[in-house]
Amino acid sequence: MNQASQKYAPPSPLIAADEAIQSLSAFDAIIDVRSPAEYAEDHLPGALNWPVLDNEERHRVGLLYKSSPFEARKIGAALVARNIARHIEAHAEPLNRNWRPLVYCWRGGQRSGAMTWFLGQIGFKSRQLQGGYKAYRAQVREALQAQPAAFDFHVLCGRTGTGKTRLLQTLAGLGAQVLDLESLAAHRGSILGALPDKPQPSQKGFDTLLWQQLCKLDPSRPVFVESESRKIGQVRMPESMYEAMRASEHIYWLEMPEAARVELLLEDYEHFFQTPELFCAKLDALISMRGRERVQGWQAQALSGAWAEVFGELMREHYDPGYERSLAGHYPQLERALRIQLADGSARSLADLAQNLMTIKT
Numbered sequence: 001m002n003q004a005s006q007k008y009a010p011p012s013p014l015i016a017a018d019e020a021i022q023s024l025s026a027f028d029a030i031i032d033v034r035s036p037a038e039y040a041e042d043h044l045p046g047a048l049n050w051p052v053l054d055n056e057e058r059h060r061v062g063l064l065y066k067s068s069p070f071e072a073r074k075i076g077a078a079l080v081a082r083n084i085a086r087h088i089e090a091h092a093e094p095l096n097r098n099w100r101p102l103v104y105c106w107r108g109g110q111r112s113g114a115m116t117w118f119l120g121q122i123g124f125k126s127r128q129l130q131g132g133y134k135a136y137r138a139q140v141r142e143a144l145q146a147q148p149a150a151f152d153f154h155v156l157c158g159r160t161g162t163g164k165t166r167l168l169q170t171l172a173g174l175g176a177q178v179l180d181l182e183s184l185a186a187h188r189g190s191i192l193g194a195l196p197d198k199p200q201p202s203q204k205g206f207d208t209l210l211w212q213q214l215c216k217l218d219p220s221r222p223v224f225v226e227s228e229s230r231k232i233g234q235v236r237m238p239e240s241m242y243e244a245m246r247a248s249e250h251i252y253w254l255e256m257p258e259a260a261r262v263e264l265l266l267e268d269y270e271h272f273f274q275t276p277e278l279f280c281a282k283l284d285a286l287i288s289m290r291g292r293e294r295v296q297g298w299q300a301q302a303l304s305g306a307w308a309e310v311f312g313e314l315m316r317e318h319y320d321p322g323y324e325r326s327l328a329g330h331y332p333q334l335e336r337a338l339r340i341q342l343a344d345g346s347a348r349s350l351a352d353l354a355q356n357l358m359t360i361k362t
Contacts, residue, residue, distance in 0.1 A: 013116050015127045017135035020102060027102040027127070033115045034105050034133065042204035044104065044136055045212055050087040052080045052111045080111065084118050092122065100125040108132035137204065140211045147211070148244035150219040153179075154357075155245055157227040157327055157337060158254030160190070160319040161261035161268075161311075163345050164226045167254065167357075170350040171224050176358050177217055179225040184209045187233030188268070190319070191285045194233065196271040206235040222250070224357070229330055246330060251337040252357070258312070260344040265311045267345070276302045290318060 024030065024045065032039050032047040035058045039049040053061060057079050065072035101119065105111035108131045119126040129136065156164045165182060172178040182188055185206055186198045194200070201209060217223055230242050256264075272279040280299040287295050294317075301310040328334055340357070343349045 013120060013126060013128045014108075014130045015102070016130050017139050020127070020129050021136065021139050024102070026100070028099050029101040031101050031103045031115065032105075032133075033103060033111045038106065038133075041202045042137075042208055043133070044102075045208065047104075050091070050115065052083045052087075052105075052115060054083075057083075076110075080114050084115055087115075088118065088122070095124065097123045098125065100127070102127050102129060104129035104132045104136070106132050107134050140207055144207060144211055144214075144238045145240050147214045148238070148241040151214075151217065151223045151244065152219075152221075152250070153245050153248045154222050154224045154250040154252065155227050155248045155331070156224060156252050156254055157331065157334065158252075158256070159261070159323055160315055161265045162254045162256040163264055163342050163350065164254055166264075166345055166350055167342070167354060168224055168226060170347075170354040171357065174351070174354050174358065176354070177221050177223045179213060179217070179223050181210075181226060181228050181232060181237070184213065185232035185235050187235075189228060189232050191282050192269060192272075192279070200233050200235060203235050207238065210238070210241065227327060227331060229326060246332075249333075250360075251331060251333055253334070253337040253339050254342060255339060256342045256344070258315070260342075261315060262308055262312050264345045265315065266307060269311070272302070273305075273307065276305075286318060289322075 030044050030047040032043045032049050033052045034043075034049075035051050035053055035055045036049060037055045039047070039051070043049070053076070057076075061072050061076040061079070064075065101124065103112045103116045103119070103126055108129055112128050112132060116126045116128040131138075156167060158164050165180070165188075168178050168180050172180075182193075184201075186195050186200045187193045188195070200206075225245060227245070228237065228242075230237055230239075269279075279302050283295050283299055283302075298310050298314060301307075301313075331337075338360075340353060342353055
């Protein structure tokens with residue numbers, strides 16, 4: 001290559017994953033060109049899905065590629081070109097020439113390369129994520145190994161129904177730093193913990209949500225978090241996060257009168273009132289621990305509408321003993337936890353306690 005061609009060579013559209021992740025907010029859009037199924041499992045924060053191959057097309061081209069790469073590329077090229085044309089027709093009209101998107105696929109190869117080329121030919125200042133989602137995922141995993149150790153976690157422990165989640169929400173409303181792991185996992189952490197209107201994220205999706213949240217937190221300020229075991233429903237906390245919580249010097253044991261706890265449980269799990277059969281089906285998982293006769297008794301109570309009674313018995317006979325055994329194993333310093341009292345789940349009681357917790361010197 002002569003000096004003239006070197007001097008006027010256009011800049012590469014490629015951008016390294018670490019550089020891109022540090023400057024995500026500088027892009028006008030993040031375009032994920034993978035299939036909808038790949039996007040649904042996990043994606044870069046705020047990414048839009050402009051698939052250049054849909055789920056069925058990707059599967060079909062992938063199968064053909066195993067026997068004839070050349071034929072697969074011919075068919076794939078036509079599909080990709082048609083799909084890119086549709087995206088440009090649907091989205092490009094209101095965009096000006098200074099629009100600056102970040103484009104990525106699985107490995108930063110042909111799918112994102114094709115979209116980046118087309119957008120560049122129009123005149124948009126598009127960049128292609130080098131290494132694609134795979135490189136981004138490696139960056140997230142590496143960050144999650146180091147991030148948790150930087151924070152001063154204040155861990156809220158307490159039996160089921162003592163208002164730990166509501167206290168976290170109240171603390172957040174008053175300006176405290178809060179990490180709500182159950183919200184990120186879309187699960188309350190027990191056999192009844194699945195949320196009725198929100199499925200859990202994939203493991204990769206949970207990792208991304210946790211990484212995003214940790215990036216927003218200030219390591220110089222306390223972070224309130226609820227005690228959790230390694231798994232929350234079907235997703236697993238990074239070991240670094242679990243160990244950072246276990247190592248906390250600030251452990252609180254939240255207590256609440258039994259009647260108030262039952263009231264909170266009735267509110268938190270009222271979605272089962274319309275589907276008692278689903279509630280009973282979930283209780284089947286307790287047969288091996290509590291015996292068929294006992295579980296069938298709880299199921300009969302639920303079917304008869306005796307919800308306060310069944311939640312009270314589940315609390316006393318199953319959740320409390322199991323939780324305390326489990327928690328003692330997860331948090332060996334529990335014996336020296338600061339005992340805190342919550343009279344009930346009212347907004348006033350929660351606000352008073354939250355304000356007191358925020359004044360504790362660290």
